[in-house]
Amino acid sequence: MKLFSKSFVLMLILVGSIASLGANPPPMVNAGWSPSAPRLVYTEITVKGVENAKPGSLVVLSPDGIEDSRHSWDIRFPIKFDEYQEENGKLFIAMPNESVGVTLFVIPNDNGKQIRKIRYTIEVEGKSEKDDKVKPEPDDKPTTKFNKSDYLVLIEESSERTPDVAKLVNSKFWLTELKSLGFNRPLINDKDSEQGKSFIEAAKLFGLNGKVPFLAIMDKDGSFIDAFEVPKSTDELKGVLGL
Amino acid sequence: MNYDIIDSNGLTYHTGMLLPVEKTTRVSMYPKVSFDRNTVEGLINDKDRVKSRDLFGDDWVYNQGNIGSCNGCAGAKALERSRVKSGMDHVVLSGEYLYSRINDSRDIGSMLDDGMEWLSKNGVAPFKSRHSQKYRERDFTAEDVRDAARYKGIECYGVDTELELATGLALGFVGVVAVHATNAFMNLDNQGRVQRSQGPGNHAVLVDDVRIIDGELCFDMANSWGLSYGDKGRGYLTWKNHLSQPNSNHYFYLIRATSTDSEDGTPELQ
Numbered sequence: 001m002k003l004f005s006k007s008f009v010l011m012l013i014l015v016g017s018i019a020s021l022g023a024n025p026p027p028m029v030n031a032g033w034s035p036s037a038p039r040l041v042y043t044e045i046t047v048k049g050v051e052n053a054k055p056g057s058l059v060v061l062s063p064d065g066i067e068d069s070r071h072s073w074d075i076r077f078p079i080k081f082d083e084y085q086e087e088n089g090k091l092f093i094a095m096p097n098e099s100v101g102v103t104l105f106v107i108p109n110d111n112g113k114q115i116r117k118i119r120y121t122i123e124v125e126g127k128s129e130k131d132d133k134v135k136p137e138p139d140d141k142p143t144t145k146f147n148k149s150d151y152l153v154l155i156e157e158s159s160e161r162t163p164d165v166a167k168l169v170n171s172k173f174w175l176t177e178l179k180s181l182g183f184n185r186p187l188i189n190d191k192d193s194e195q196g197k198s199f200i201e202a203a204k205l206f207g208l209n210g211k212v213p214f215l216a217i218m219d220k221d222g223s224f225i226d227a228f229e230v231p232k233s234t235d236e237l238k239g240v241l242g243l
Numbered sequence: 244m245n246y247d248i249i250d251s252n253g254l255t256y257h258t259g260m261l262l263p264v265e266k267t268t269r270v271s272m273y274p275k276v277s278f279d280r281n282t283v284e285g286l287i288n289d290k291d292r293v294k295s296r297d298l299f300g301d302d303w304v305y306n307q308g309n310i311g312s313c314n315g316c317a318g319a320k321a322l323e324r325s326r327v328k329s330g331m332d333h334v335v336l337s338g339e340y341l342y343s344r345i346n347d348s349r350d351i352g353s354m355l356d357d358g359m360e361w362l363s364k365n366g367v368a369p370f371k372s373r374h375s376q377k378y379r380e381r382d383f384t385a386e387d388v389r390d391a392a393r394y395k396g397i398e399c400y401g402v403d404t405e406l407e408l409a410t411g412l413a414l415g416f417v418g419v420v421a422v423h424a425t426n427a428f429m430n431l432d433n434q435g436r437v438q439r440s441q442g443p444g445n446h447a448v449l450v451d452d453v454r455i456i457d458g459e460l461c462f463d464m465a466n467s468w469g470l471s472y473g474d475k476g477r478g479y480l481t482w483k484n485h486l487s488q489p490n491s492n493h494y495f496y497l498i499r500a501t502s503t504d505s506e507d508g509t510p511e512l513q
Contacts, residue, residue, distance in 0.1 A: 187330035190500035
């Protein structure tokens with residue numbers, strides 16, 4: 001059932017703008033930048049906005065720390081959701097009765113710098129734990145754009161490789177199928193290697209706390225694209241990669 | 244010491260492993276308790292699992308020829324496989340180079356422990372045709388030494404029980420073990436298992452997989468005696484018939500992870 005119309009969203013924007021005049025700025029939420037990253041030197045980019053909101057309320061998100069860059073917003077979930085609007089670089093959301101996941105893309109004007117992607121989630125205020133346990137259907141899971149020139153990378157503590165990870169890295173999909181489909185062979189980096197450390201620092205920017213194991217996607221130029229937890233099965237991984 | 248075996252066709256095969264005065268290792272032992280047998284079997288029997296025999300076919304089989312470089316070859320070829328399993332390109336590494344670093348420039352064989360320590364600390368040079376059948380340090384160049392630093396096993400550890408070895412191989416790691424090659428070692432049964440051949444250990448081989456045959460854990464050995472040995476260079480070993488006695492004198496090893504190489508065409512995170 002559609003909760004709101006576009007005009008309702010615009011009305012909320014107008015009301016929200018008036019109400020916010022003279023009010024305290026929304027809290028700043030750090031998206032996870034780590035000052036100790038050895039090889040990744042970034043300006044701190046954050047999303048400003050609330051982390052919890054009641055259904056029907058207006059949520060306003062704005063980027064911070066994106067000088068000399070363009071930016072855009074994307075809704076990651078719910079999949080079928082259009083009660084939002086971009087205005088003057090801000091994202092206005094009419095909060096539905098479920099969590100909303102957004103991605104802020106920051107594209108530096110300097111072509112030599114890499115595109116940044118900041119993920120942010122707004123939870124429903126007052127939602128019970130029971131509601132939280134309701135998991136989205138597999139079809140609703142966001143997929144990651146995975147190109148043939150990209151590299152899928154596992155970062156792990158090899159001394160603690162689990163049976164699930166072992167099944168994945170010894171599977172036909174991992175060892176032969178990806179290559180035969182025209183993709184690069186997936187890479188494995190131990191967390192104590194130089195590459196492993198770099199991936200862990202970069203993953204913190206994507207909402208992962210650096211806990212291994214996790215999977216990352218790197219493009220052919222060595223730019224970090226995405227990171228996510230290791231799926232439980234190869235079929236689930238194929239879904240995440242959109243294959 | 245080097246020990247020669249002559250098969251029924253008159254072909255001679257060389258061994259080349261030294262017996263330590265006492266069982267010792269300078270490589271870390273596997274810090275984690277092994278999986279239980281059921282977990283190991285679950286991994287081995289996973290229908291989606293790729294067998295190492297299918298991944299590393301005939302092109303991967305090497306022949307150490309007339310020198311006692313089995314330990315160098317086993318370590319170098321284990322590192323090759325470990326690199327490819329980590330997603331890197333296949334670079335043929337020089338077993339002769341590794342052997343020359345751990346034999347005091349004499350063709351007298353080498354110690355299992357020395358090979359694994361060298362490949363994890365200093366690396367193994369890529370194979371060049373001029374390396375063939377060489378074993379003295381002076382046979383290799385400064386360029387070889389420099390290149391070797393690009394190819395290291397950065398996570399090597401010792402294993403000392405059947406279940407530790409099976410756990411590591413089931414997880415996808417590659418190892419080096421000691422066997423005692425006798426004439427019986429030349430014969431395989433109809434399941435591909437090597438005939439019982441026990442002793443203190445005179446030959447090093449790599450193992451890159453494990454499977455269950457007749458309820459028994461069987462370790463898939465890739466020997467360094469060319470395709471004419473066994474089943475296209477391979478055979479299955481068991482703890483009871485091949486590894487238990489050599490293990491009383493030697494720690495075995497597994498390579499968990501390898502160094503990355505910025506020059507091999509795979510990008511590094513910027």
